[in-house]
Amino acid sequence: MEILNKYLDTYSLGTKVKNTAMADERRAGEQNVDEEINDSPIEEVRLTVPITDDPTLPVLTFRTWLLGIVACALLAFMNQFFGYRNNQLTISAISAQIVVLPLGKLMAATLPTRNFHVPFTNLSFSLNPGPFNLKEHVLITIFANCGANSVYAVNIVTIVKAFYRKSLNPIAAYLLVQTTQMMGYGWAGLFRKFLVDSPYMWWPSNLVQVSLFRALNERESRRKGGMTRLQFFLAVFISSFAYYLIPGYFFPAISSLSFMCWIWKDSITMQQIGSAVSGLGIGSFAFDWSAVAGFLGSPLATPGFAIINMMIGFVLFLYILVPIGYWTNSYNAKRFPLFSSHVFTTNGTAFTLTKSWIRKHSLLARKDITVLAQSV
Structure with missing residues (x-):
């Protein structure tokens, strides 16, 4: 009887050890699964996007x-x-x-x-x-x-x-x-x-x-002397809204400022180089955020490598190819403005479409209509 009790105790102990080991292995597996799900290869994503979910919340309400x-x-x-x-x-x-x-x-x-x-x-x-x-x-x-x-x-x-x-x-x-x-x-x-x-x-x-x-x-607790994310957002939101009234309504001129155009007011070449509206915009700057983020989006949310990539293409085309083509008078480029979205005839005059002209002519038959190279 004593031998039987020892055997049962040994078997019970072995079962407990085995069950404990299996439980530890299962928890380790679950932890590894969680780590695999939580581990995004992009650091910015790991720091920003939470992985929690509440499936009981109503969605299509x-x-x-x-x-x-x-x-x-x-x-x-x-x-x-x-x-x-x-x-x-x-x-x-x-x-x-x-x-x-x-x-x-x-x-x-x-x-x-x-x-x-x-x-x-x-x-x-x-x-x-x-x-x-x-x-x-x-x-x-x-x-x-x-x-x-x-x-x-x-x-x-x-x-x-x-x-x-x-x-x-x-x-x-x-x-x-x-x-x-x-x-x-x-x-x-x-x-x-x-x-x-x-x-x-x-x-x-x-x-x-x-x-x-x-x-x-x-819900986020505010550290002493600091701001929560919501408080910081509200401060920036109110400040940007108040500032936009200046370039948007009170002083629109600050949307495009060019020192070259101010200094050499009568020089066509300087207007072409310095104007941000009808020229290359060299030396010009703006205090209007819409002039910065109106076309390619906010640079604050764009990674540095993407900004550098766009900047290289921009400089290569706008500051190298376009000036070379224009000032070497390729395809009679000097007959036309440096930048314009309008259509011109080959003699440099603006081309205007009218209903009567459209009825009498075909655009495909006209050989004297051209657009600027930088508009293509």
Whole structure:
């Protein structure tokens, strides 16, 4: 009997050791899995993007659809409207990201919570499923992102109406715009595996929005003598909004300042070299942020290697090839302005389209129409 008890004790001890070892191995495996999931190859992504998730949060709510569609429509209209400015003013989705947060919280505090049934179906929904959450905020911003970018096909409609002075059927214009947009989203879906899903294909501008999401939705304790991310964001936001009134309304001249044009006011060559509007812009500067970020986006969110890459191409083309071609009078370049978006005849006069000219002539038959080399 004593031998049997010793055997049972030994077996029980071995089982416990084995179970403990298996549990430790399972926890180690889970830890390795977590580390593998959490370990992004891009340091900026690891430091910015959280990996936590709450699957119980509602996402496709009434607030999401209403605020998302409104934000998409407003940004699409405003960016297309301001895109006709000389220095185009771009309203990014970050603006909608900021505005929809108080609106979402207001809807969560005021809308009724009871369920509404869709007639003739078993579907029901609530106008207010609970507190406004981070997932709703993100999805609404995705809606806004879809409308934040201008549509290239609208340029075709603009050219037909503004330059050819022809009327265009609204249905035809609508189908043109929608067709090109759907093709773009289709190509994006086809290349999603390579351009989005890959952990090495990161999009730096999106990290700005992720940081803002965390600043607006996460609670953060303020260190003594310091600022939370939300406080810092609000300070910068209010300061930039107040400053924009100066170049935007009170003193637009600071959007383009050139010392060369001031010193040599009567020199055409100096105007071509120093003017930031119709010249190379050498020695000119601006105090208007839209002049800096209006075309290629904010340099604050762009990595240094991308800025250097664009800068090399810019300097090579604008400051080397264009001056050489212009001042060596290649293809009679000196007959035309250094920079212009207009069309000219070969003798240097501006070419203007009229309805009567279009009816009598064909552009393909004209041999004396040209555009500037730097506009091609």
